[in-house]
Amino acid sequence: SAVISQKPSRDICQRGTSLTIQCQVDSQVTMMFWYRQQPGQSLTLIATANQGSEATYESGFVIDKFPISRPNLTFSTLTVSNMSPEDSSIYLCSVERTGENYGYTFGSGTRLTVV
């Protein structure tokens, strides 16, 4: 089953700056998913990243604010741009596991605090 390495695990950033979060998967996957989890809340899908094409964003999320790269089948980055305190959240990437042990694997999350 897929293993995801997500970096950084946490960061404290100044407002107005940007942070890039990386996810490396140990196997090739078609789709990667990026989620946001605001404090005390559930997960909300930001976008779906397919290698070789632009990411598909959910309502309320735009590419200028959350640009995503997907240069190959094992790697993706999410940038949180021009940050404000409202962006303080946990950001998680995820991939779908196919086969007998079907499910989704998540990165360990990036806890972002914007001050």
Add this chain to the structure above:
Amino acid sequence: SQQGEEDPQALSIQEGENATMNCSYKTSINNLQWYRQNSGRGLVHLILIRSNEREKHSGRLRVTLDTSKKSSSLLITASRAADTASYFCATGSVGSGYALNFGKGTSLLVTP
């Protein structure tokens, strides 16, 4: 958009007791999954039940699915302090590359 709604939102029990969490959803699904999250870290997949299944077991976990009521329950038997975590149900489509839709979660506290 979020589809699942869990209840209760918070549950506090003692070690050895059983914990039951419920989840309701709104649209047709291919499968329903339960995840655990410890202290705001990454999610761990616990169990998946397909829409044509009614009950599934995995160790101390028992999941039921009632598609007519669009609801599912997760039972953790003989709970342990290490079971303290947030539990989320999520609905999805098998093998289609679609992202999961998560419920709001149940925060479980198991005290020694």
